[in-house]
Amino acid sequence: xxxxxxxxxxxxxxxxxxxxxxxxxxxxxxxxxxxxxxxxxxxxxxxxxxxxxxxxxxxxxxxxxxxxxxxxxxxxxxxxxxxxxxxxxxxxxxxxxxxxxxxxxxxxxxxxxxxxxxxxxxxxxxxxxxxxxxxxxxxxxxxxxxxxxxxxxxxxxxxxxxxxxxxxxxxxxxxxxxxxxxxxxxxxxxxxxxxxxxxxxxxxxxxxxxxxxxxxxxxxxxxxxxxxxxxxxxxxxxxxxxxxxxxxxxxxxxxxxxxxxxxxxxxxxxxxxxxxxxxxxxxxxxxxxxxxxxxxxxxxxxxxxxxxxxxxxxxxxxxxxxxxxxxxxxxxxxxxxxxxxxxxxxxxxxxxxxxxxxxxxxxxxxxxxxxxxxxxxxxxxxxxxxxx
Amino acid sequence: xxxxxxxxxxxxxxxxxxxxxxxxxxxxxxxxxxxxxxxxxxxxxxxxxxxxxxxxxxxxxxxxxxxxxxxxxxxxxxxxxxxxxxxxxxxxxxxxxxxxxxxxxxxxxxxxxxxxxxxxxxxxxxxxxxxxxxxxxxxxxx
Numbered sequence: 178x179x180x181x182x183x184x185x186x187x188x189x190x191x192x193x194x195x196x197x198x199x200x201x202x203x204x205x206x207x208x209x210x211x212x213x214x215x216x217x218x219x220x221x222x223x224x225x226x227x228x229x230x231x232x233x234x235x236x237x238x239x240x241x242x243x244x245x246x247x248x249x250x251x252x253x254x255x256x257x258x259x260x261x262x263x264x265x266x267x268x269x270x271x272x273x274x275x276x277x278x279x280x281x282x283x284x285x286x287x288x289x290x291x292x293x294x295x296x297x298x299x300x301x302x303x304x305x306x307x308x309x310x311x312x313x314x315x316x317x318x319x320x321x322x323x324x325x326x327x328x329x330x331x332x333x334x335x336x337x338x339x340x341x342x343x344x345x346x347x348x349x350x351x352x353x354x355x356x357x358x359x360x361x362x363x364x365x366x367x368x369x370x371x372x373x374x375x376x377x378x379x380x381x382x383x384x385x386x387x388x389x390x391x392x393x394x395x396x397x398x399x400x401x402x403x404x405x406x407x408x409x410x411x412x413x414x415x416x417x418x419x420x421x422x423x424x425x426x427x428x429x430x431x432x433x434x435x436x437x438x439x440x441x442x443x444x445x446x447x448x449x450x451x452x453x454x455x456x457x458x459x460x461x462x463x464x465x466x467x468x469x470x471x472x473x474x475x476x477x478x479x480x481x482x483x484x485x486x487x488x489x490x491x492x493x494x495x496x497x498x499x500x501x502x503x504x505x506x507x508x509x510x511x512x513x514x515x516x517x518x519x520x521x522x523x524x525x526x527x528x529x530x531x532x533x534x535x536x537x538x539x540x541x542x543x544x545x546x547x548x549x550x551x552x553x554x555x556x557x558x559x560x561x562x563x564x565x
Numbered sequence: 566x567x568x569x570x571x572x573x574x575x576x577x578x579x580x581x582x583x584x585x586x587x588x589x590x591x592x593x594x595x596x597x598x599x600x601x602x603x604x605x606x607x608x609x610x611x612x613x614x615x616x617x618x619x620x621x622x623x624x625x626x627x628x629x630x631x632x633x634x635x636x637x638x639x640x641x642x643x644x645x646x647x648x649x650x651x652x653x654x655x656x657x658x659x660x661x662x663x664x665x666x667x668x669x670x671x672x673x674x675x676x677x678x679x680x681x682x683x684x685x686x687x688x689x690x691x692x693x694x695x696x697x698x699x700x701x702x703x704x705x706x707x
Contacts, residue, residue, distance in 0.1 A: 214635055215634075305643060352661025435648075436652055
């Protein structure tokens with residue numbers, strides 16, 4: 178169980194008591210609520226484990242400001258300007274006219290796992306932010322146009338090194354910084370960076386950025402701006418809040434629980450090696466002599482991919498290689514599985530530890546950082562083994 | 566001032582609600598779109614069965630100044646030290662929270678006292694069906 182899981186009855190009761198016409202952003206009957214408003218919804222592990230690609234209706238939702246008013250497809254425009262030869266104002270039809278590409282990729286919130294810093298560093302202040310556990314991640318097939326094809330049409334001028342991107346979502350108060358994200362042009366020009374209009378073969382759902390969002394695979398999901406309307410190429414990175422102050426990581430790891438000034442931090446960009454156990458469920462009961470399927474997913478960040486997962490069924494004392502599934506793409510996650518037959522009764526802890534092609538290995542716990550970003554500590558579930 | 570900002574927020578959300586009805590039928594957006602109805606502070610709290618925070622001016626400040634933009638779980642799920650709560654409240658005031666300046670110190674002290682790092686985290690709302698996962702290392706000290 179990931180977080181605060183609501184039964185359908187409980188959720189509807191809450192709606193009736195509080196929200197009236199509040200719409201369901203996804204399949205709320207199974208999602209775990211991280212924040213009610215703006216929407217932050219996590220996918221439960223058992224649901225994630227049902228398929229290699231996370232269905233759209235249970236894909237996690239992260240909202241900085243809450244969704245914008247819906248955008249009729251025929252009025253949406255993407256403006257590409259700044260250091261370009263020919264500023265563009267593309268319609269959805271214009272975008273669809275570019276060659277379509279599909280990229281299977283993990284999308285993970287930079288703060289996914291922030292909750293666990295609190296357990297791992299019990300004497301320190303917890304990092305500030307939404308308390309995601311395991312469910313701020315999903316894997317989907319993203320379809321759309323390559324950003325570099327669009328930029329080629331605009332003509333990138335010499336001296337352009339960054340892009341400032343934002344979408345139609347706006348803060349409640351005009352004094353709150355709009356979600357504006359800057360990104361290096363080199364990453365935008367990657368062949369797998371897309372302007373996405375399809376998710377798992379269907380039009381991009383509203384809460385995932387309809388009609389168009391960025392996909393910046395291998396990087397924290399805040400780069401994959403939803404409801405995108407503007408890309409402005411510049412010679413220097415924006416100092417906007419969500420790049421200049423937010424989503425930053427200390428240059429030097431300091432004392433747990435102590436804040437760090439943004440000027441001695443750098444932006445959180447590339448994801449790290451990670452795995453999650455989707456089965457068995459934590460606190461489930463298994464029997465001596467009865468085989469148990471240990472399943473999960475493993476992935477890594479830009480330029481890397483998971484190459485091995487070791488599993489422990491004795492709390493980390495010994496490790497056994499799991500069987501990895503085929504990789505559907507360098508940015509997607511892979512399945513891993515191991516059949517375990519318990520031999521003795523009692524409580525035990527199952528753990529998974531992924532490695533990637535660069536030699537990175539999941540640590541027991543990630544270094545504490547004030548924003549609680551890119552947690553990739555070893556995931557575990559506790560099970561009770563009973564005599565058959 | 567505070568009332569004016571609340572009205573702005575409600576009007577903003579109401580505008581979203583109205584515009585949502587213009588959804589293009591060819592899109593994949595859900596049949597029921599985001600008719601976001603702002604909840605009152607008490608409704609927001611009630612939806613989680615309350616937070617067990619003591620009533621008083623500080624709680625009223627949280628409800629009236631913070632819940633304009635986000636629900637109460639944004640604070641009740643966090644366990645921060647006083648300096649980090651101070652940094653969060655300072656940031657939110659820069660973002661436009663109408664929290665009265667004269668109340669800031671008391672609100673930070675209140676948050677640090679009742680939602681500090683040593684305060685056990687709640688398992689979730691009453692409908693939660695299972696305890697949280699462990700993080701993978703030794704059992705938490707508390």
